[in-house]
Amino acid sequence: MDWWREKKKKKKKKKRTLERGAKLLEELIECCDGKSNPIKFFSLHQIRKATNNFNDSNYVFGLAHFYCAWYTGKTESHPMILIKSHNGSFLSLFGLEQGSFCRDVAISSMVSGHKNFLKLVGCCLERKDPLMVYHGVKxxxxxxxxxxxxxxxxxxxxxxxxxxxxxYLHTAFPRPFVYRTLVPDHILLDADGVAKLSGFSYCVSIPKGETFVKVYSSYYGDIYKDGKYMRDGIVSVETDVYAIGMLMQKLLNGFSEVWLDQLFHRITGKKISDDSIIENEDQRRHIQNWLFELMEEGRMDEIADPKMLEKMGEISEEELSQMKAFLMLSQRCISEVEVPTMVEVVKELKKIQRSTKNNSSSPSGETQFESPQDIASLSQTRL
Known part of the structure; x- marks a missing residue:
C-alpha cells in the first residue's frame, strides 16, 4: 500500500502546484497589468539542496516570525539566497494561504528593482508551506x-x-498600491543600514477612478491603522501615511512602551492593559496631544528612546530641532487635517536630515521650519 500512498501524495502535490501556479498567474495579470516580470520557479529538490534540507545551521533565527521562517542557502547561479517559508497553517486561519502568497510574489516581482525592497529571485510552489527566494548577498x-x-x-x-x-508603491504604477500592514516585522535592515520592505500579502490596489477600497480589517498591526481602516475597512493611500507616522514615533522612542505606559497612566489613571489604547480613538488623541505638549515644552527626554539618548550624551540644538521636526511630521501623518502625501513625507524627511543649527533655529532660539506646517499651525489642527 505504500506505493498507493506515495501516488496519492504526488497527485496531491501536483494539484497544489497547479492551483498555486494558476493563482499566481491571476495575480501577475491583475497587479502587473499583463506585463511579465522575471520569476524563477525552483523545484523543492533545488531548495532542499540549497538549504542542506532546511538544516538548522541555515535557519535565520533573527528573522523568524509566527507566520514565516527564513533560511539562507546557495545555488550554482546564486552564491547566497534568502528563503522565506510562508506558514500555511497560520495563513489558512484567515483564508489567505494561497492568495496571500501569490500576491506577495506578484508584487515583490514588481518592486524588486528598487533598493528599498528585498530583491525577489523566484519561488517554489511545490511545498505545502510555499517558499519565496530572495537575493541574500548581505x-x-x-x-x-x-x-x-x-x-x-x-x-x-x-x-x-x-x-x-x-x-514608490503609491506612484510608480498605473494604479496606486497600498501596503496597509506596515509593522516592524516587515522591515529588514541590511549590512549597509539600508531599510527594506517585504511581505506584500495584504497589499491592495486602488481601482482606476477610485480613491479607496473596502477590505476586511484583520487584527494584525492595529496600532499602525487609522480610524477609517479599523472602523470601516476603508483603505486608501492615507492608510500608509498614517502607518508611517506611527512608525516614525516608534523609531523615535525605540519601540519602547515605557513612555506610552507612563503617558497613558498620567492621562487616564489606568494601565494600557486595563483599556485598550489600540481600539480607543479618544485615547489615541489624548496620547498624541500629550506628546505635542511635551515637545513644545522641550521635554524630548520623556519622548525619545532612553538608550539612544544615553549613547548621544548631551543633545545638540540641531538634534533637538530635528527630533521636534520629526515628531511634528509624524503627527501631520496621523492627523485628519491636511494629511501629506507619501511623496511629501519623503521630501520633508530629507529636509529634516539636511537641517543644520544655522538654518533650523532662529535668533530667538525658537525652531523654524520651511514646511507650511510649523508648530503654530500644527497646534491648531491637533487630533
Whole structure:
C-alpha cells in the first residue's frame, strides 16, 4: 500500500502546484497589468539542496516570525539566497494561504528593482508551506531587533527609506498600491543600514477612478491603522501615511512602551492593559496631544528612546530641532487635517536630515521650519 500512498501524495502535490501556479498567474495579470516580470520557479529538490534540507545551521533565527521562517542557502547561479517559508497553517486561519502568497510574489516581482525592497529571485510552489527566494548577498536583521543599536541619524534614514518604498508603491504604477500592514516585522535592515520592505500579502490596489477600497480589517498591526481602516475597512493611500507616522514615533522612542505606559497612566489613571489604547480613538488623541505638549515644552527626554539618548550624551540644538521636526511630521501623518502625501513625507524627511543649527533655529532660539506646517499651525489642527 505504500506505493498507493506515495501516488496519492504526488497527485496531491501536483494539484497544489497547479492551483498555486494558476493563482499566481491571476495575480501577475491583475497587479502587473499583463506585463511579465522575471520569476524563477525552483523545484523543492533545488531548495532542499540549497538549504542542506532546511538544516538548522541555515535557519535565520533573527528573522523568524509566527507566520514565516527564513533560511539562507546557495545555488550554482546564486552564491547566497534568502528563503522565506510562508506558514500555511497560520495563513489558512484567515483564508489567505494561497492568495496571500501569490500576491506577495506578484508584487515583490514588481518592486524588486528598487533598493528599498528585498530583491525577489523566484519561488517554489511545490511545498505545502510555499517558499519565496530572495537575493541574500548581505546580512539582514529585523528592525525591531536592532533598533536600540541605531543612532539618531540612522533612525531618520530608516524612516526615509520606508517612506520612499511606500511612495514608490503609491506612484510608480498605473494604479496606486497600498501596503496597509506596515509593522516592524516587515522591515529588514541590511549590512549597509539600508531599510527594506517585504511581505506584500495584504497589499491592495486602488481601482482606476477610485480613491479607496473596502477590505476586511484583520487584527494584525492595529496600532499602525487609522480610524477609517479599523472602523470601516476603508483603505486608501492615507492608510500608509498614517502607518508611517506611527512608525516614525516608534523609531523615535525605540519601540519602547515605557513612555506610552507612563503617558497613558498620567492621562487616564489606568494601565494600557486595563483599556485598550489600540481600539480607543479618544485615547489615541489624548496620547498624541500629550506628546505635542511635551515637545513644545522641550521635554524630548520623556519622548525619545532612553538608550539612544544615553549613547548621544548631551543633545545638540540641531538634534533637538530635528527630533521636534520629526515628531511634528509624524503627527501631520496621523492627523485628519491636511494629511501629506507619501511623496511629501519623503521630501520633508530629507529636509529634516539636511537641517543644520544655522538654518533650523532662529535668533530667538525658537525652531523654524520651511514646511507650511510649523508648530503654530500644527497646534491648531491637533487630533
Amino acid at each position: 546580512k539582514h536583521d529585523k528592525l525591531d531587533h536592532i533598533i536600540s543599536e541605531q543612532p539618531w541619524r540612522n533612525r531618520m534614514k530608516i524612516a526615509e527609506d520606508i517612506a520612499t518604498a511606500l511612495a
